[in-house]
Amino acid sequence: MQVDKSVIDSDEIYKNYNIDKICNLNSESIITNYNIAPFADGACALVLMSEQKLKELDINPIAEIITYDNASVYPDEFPFSIPYSIEKCLKKINKSFIDYYEINELSALSVIFAMKKLNIDLSNININGGALSLGHPTAVSGSRIVMSLITVLKNYDMKLGCASINNYLGSSTSIIVENAY
Numbered sequence: 001m002q003v004d005k006s007v008i009d010s011d012e013i014y015k016n017y018n019i020d021k022i023c024n025l026n027s028e029s030i031i032t033n034y035n036i037a038p039f040a041d042g043a044c045a046l047v048l049m050s051e052q053k054l055k056e057l058d059i060n061p062i063a064e065i066i067t068y069d070n071a072s073v074y075p076d077e078f079p080f081s082i083p084y085s086i087e088k089c090l091k092k093i094n095k096s097f098i099d100y101y102e103i104n105e106l107s108a109l110s111v112i113f114a115m116k117k118l119n120i121d122l123s124n125i126n127i128n129g130g131a132l133s134l135g136h137p138t139a140v141s142g143s144r145i146v147m148s149l150i151t152v153l154k155n156y157d158m159k160l161g162c163a164s165i166n167n168y169l170g171s172s173t174s175i176i177v178e179n180a181y
Helices: 019-023 053-056 075-080 082-092 108-118 141-157
Strands: 063-072 099-102 161-167 173-180
Touching: 063 082, 063 108, 075 108, 082 099, 082 108, 082 161, 082 173, 099 108, 141 161, 141 173
Parallel strands: 099 161
Antiparallel strands: 063 173, 161 173
C-alpha cells in the first residue's frame, strides 16, 4: 500500500498474484492460497452491557444478543463447521430460519456449504460483501461481521440475523442478534 499525503492510491489485496502459478496448482486442492480471504487491516469496537446498565445510563441499544453457540468438526473439515453452530443457535430459539446471515468467508466453501445445508437463499447472505472481497482482518473479523449484520438488519428493516465465523482447528461460532432500532 502506498500512502502519499494521506491519500491511499493502491490496495494490497490481490495485487501480486501470478496467473501462471494459479493455473498450475494441484487440481485436487479445493482450498488454496488463491481462493481464501486475503489478510487485511481492520479495527472495530463493540460495547456490550446488561439491560440493567442500559436503563441506568439511559442508552438505546442498536441490537440485542439473543443466543450464541459453537460447533466443531475435524480440523481438515473446517469449512463445514459453520452450519452446525448456526443450527445449534436456531434450535435454542426454536426457529428454522431467520431474516439474514453474515457468514465469514475464509473460503467460499464455508458459505456455499452453509447455504446448501441450511437452505439459505444467496440474497440473504453477505449482501455487502464478505471477507473474500473485503479481506480478513485477523482478530477483528468476528466483530466486523457482527457490525455488518447489525447494519444490514437496520438498513433493510429486518428483525433477526445470524453472524457466523470459523475459528481455529475446525470450530465455528455463531451468534443471533435482534435489531433494536
